[in-house]
Amino acid sequence: MFEETIVAIATPEGNGGVAMVRLSGPRALQIGNLVFVPGLGDNTKSHQAVYGILEWPNDVDSGVSDNNGVIDQVIALPMLAPNSFTGEDTVEFFCHGGTVVSRLVVSACRLAGARPATAGEFSRRAFLNGKMSLDQAEAVADLIHAESDLAARAAIRQLLGGLNSQLVAIEKPLLELLAHLEGGLEFLEEEHAGVDSVEIARVLSQSMGGISRLLELAPAGRLLRxxxxxxxxxxxxxxxxxxxxxxxxxxxxxxxxxxxxxxxxxxxxxxxxxxxxxxxxxxxxxxxxxxxxxxxxxxxxxxxxxxxxxxxxxxxxxxxxxxxxxxxxxxxxxxxxxxxxxxxxxxxxxxxxxxxxxxxxxxxxxxxxxxxxxxxxxxxxxxELDKAISLGVVINERHRFKLENSRNELSLLLQEFSDPSSIPGDEIVGTLLASILAQLGEISGRVFSEQILESVFSRFCVGK
Ligand SMILES: Nc1nc2c(ncn2[C@@H]2O[C@H](COP(=O)(O)OP(=O)(O)OP(=O)(O)O)[C@@H](O)[C@H]2O)c(=O)[nH]1
Ligand SMILES: [Mg+2]
Incomplete structure (x- = not known):
């Protein structure tokens, strides 16, 4: 999906035993082979670590003439698409830690054709390649930034699909209702296309209840984060x-x-x-x-x-x-x-x-x-921290805003159903439902725009 292969240090800067440099994109294996001796093998095996030497790519005047261009002894771990974090071909190099070596590894990969990753770009690719939803990507960031055991426990559960499953449960009946209404509009002229207004009101209020229950957990989310x-x-x-x-x-x-x-x-x-x-x-x-x-x-x-x-x-x-x-x-x-x-x-x-x-x-x-x-x-x-943790629901400001908007819109729509004389026709209900679903869909990223991705992923660090 992406043409460029990106590279960044994935571990924190500073002195440490090991650092990890991640290379991801269509040319990851090719670039890996240019900087890694003895290479990743002709038939690179996914998820099989290889020990070797990382060096400057050939024919490049790196300015480093000692050790024949050797940078470090490393372990290379190739992971083939789609079975990697980003869903792309990926090579992770585990080199010695410290501030210098990992940067040289990145430089060598850049000379061989990779470009430096921007903040959150690996996670962004993971999202766009369908490896995780937007709320799961946010959980990765929460997990990294967790300051307490409780925050980490909540974040890992959200990463494993906690909030996402709640959202799916709320959205599914609404999506089905919308499909019925839209289908009915094409084939029937009669009001409500066979879905009676009592049933519509029931589905709307059920979803509203689900949204309210998530909103009740918003203070817990703020506390955990x-x-x-x-x-x-x-x-x-x-x-x-x-x-x-x-x-x-x-x-x-x-x-x-x-x-x-x-x-x-x-x-x-x-x-x-x-x-x-x-x-x-x-x-x-x-x-x-x-x-x-x-x-x-x-x-x-x-x-x-x-x-x-x-x-x-x-x-x-x-x-x-x-x-x-x-x-x-x-x-x-x-x-x-x-x-x-x-x-x-x-x-x-x-x-x-x-x-x-x-x-x-x-x-x-x-x-x-x-x-x-x-x-x-x-x-x-x-x-109710325990509840938020056990459900894996860590509501952040972005989620809260979308949930409140959709609850308000649902509530207005539901009011119309309280008076039999004011019940709107299928077309209007369908339009309003689509708008509510668009709001809700932005939480998981079922619906997204460049602007949403920018606001979510720009908060990530480089290398994530
Ligand atoms: N005996 C005793 N003295 C205390 C106790 N707590 C504070 N003090 C004394 O009370 C004085 C004021 O203490 P602070 O903690 O600075 O009081 P504060 O409320 O922060 O004061 P401001 O910053 O000026 O508003 C100091 O001389 C403290 O040593 C206590 O539990 N017992
Ligand atoms: Mg004081």
Whole structure:
């Protein structure tokens, strides 16, 4: 399908035992034979590794005269179309790692006729050659970028077809309905071509239910990909930075007894029991004449608006936890009251919290930090991560946008069926259905444009 043969390093840059250079396209074997001695064999066997020497192709003035043009000792692994990642003839060279050798291998392949691959080009070819759907290609990127065990588990399941099978289940009855309507239009003049309106409404609402169930998993998808954002807020000096440091396990934020120490939002990512938490320490909330401090406080409000979980801190001396809570516009599902500096209390720690929902903590002694983690874990449970992981459904922004559009269009169409006098004719239903299916089809790539491919694959790295 593609004329050009592409090459790129598929492993990360830097020192390592082994690096892999991938060559893919119609001339992969030919180019492989030009740079690899003793060659890949006359009847190259697919998936059979060959040991040999990688060298500059003949008759090329490479500027390298030592070792007779030898670059490295390598293992070459030819994979013949269609049984490769891209679906094309592919040769993978496993050479020594480091920053130099793998680049020389790429240069040799280029001199022999390959061109450098662009970002995501191998995956793009895999998609266009029917090796995987668009959501599966996105799962490859998610898997590579996974920061936690849970994110990796979800991504591999999506790669194995999790989301795709859900999409097929939603689309199939709609596609069948469309085929009936279109077929009927050609042969029948009567209304609804033998598919009665009750049946049409049933199919539409069934698909809408399926889409809604996927959309319910969108917050879980965001959490798996990006982590859960936890914002610590409260008055100056209540101990936000101290508790933040306890939670992230390093002295990341400056702590001082002067009120107004933290000015900017300080962010740190932590993996705890397989889940990524993104903690944000913020400037203390107060009326301040200081221009720069006020800029910091604006940032606190911004962070609070975007939080998944808010930790509302007040210090033990300030008595009732939460009494300082200001009404904030936030999308946070959970707001946990935290009482800090409890080591200053004359009370026995055992009696803390008996009549309160707040979590009692001390950053000086570490008291209550485990309990706070328990509360955070409980909050994460609201997001149905287990369900998203077991189904292999990691909804990203692109999917969410398409799912919401198609649900809205389906809902409008369904409304027309609620009143027998307003039921539209087959032709209109067919046109609207086709538009809904086009939206849905863009998620799996059943329907795609150059623009969609560009937006998906440009986010990939070179070599993937
Ligand atoms: N005794 C005691 N002191 C604490 C505790 N947590 C913080 N402090 C002290 O309280 C003071 C303020 O702590 P920070 O963590 O900087 O407070 P903050 O809320 O980040 O303050 P700003 O950044 O100014 O808003 C420092 O002197 C800390 O050592 C605690 O649990 N117990
Ligand atoms: Mg601070």
């Amino acid at each position: 990006d982590g859960i954002h936890v914002v610590l807020k409260g008055s100056p000096n209540v101990g936000k930075s101290s508790l933040f440091n306890e939670l992230v396990g390093t002295e990341r934020a400056i702590v001082d007894d002067e009120a107004g120490t933290t000015r900017d939002v300080v962010t740190e990512r932590v993996v705890h029991k397989g889940q990524v938490y993104v903690f944000h320490d913020t400037a203390g909330l107060r009326q301040s004449p200081d221009r720069i401090e006020n800029k910091g406080i604006q940032r606190t409000h911004e962070a609070v608006r975007q939080a998944d979980i808010i930790l509302s801190l007040s210090a033990y001396e300030e008595s009732i936890p939460g009494s300082q809570k200001e009404p904030e516009k936030s999308s946070a599902m959970v707001d946990i009251s935290v009482l800090t500096k409890c080591d200053l209390s004359p009370e026995n720690p055992e009696s803390f919290g008996i009549n309160s929902d707040a979590v009692f903590t001390s950053s000086s002694t570490g008291f209550g930090v485990d309990k706070l983690w328990d509360e955070l874990e409980k909050a994460v449970k609201n997001y």
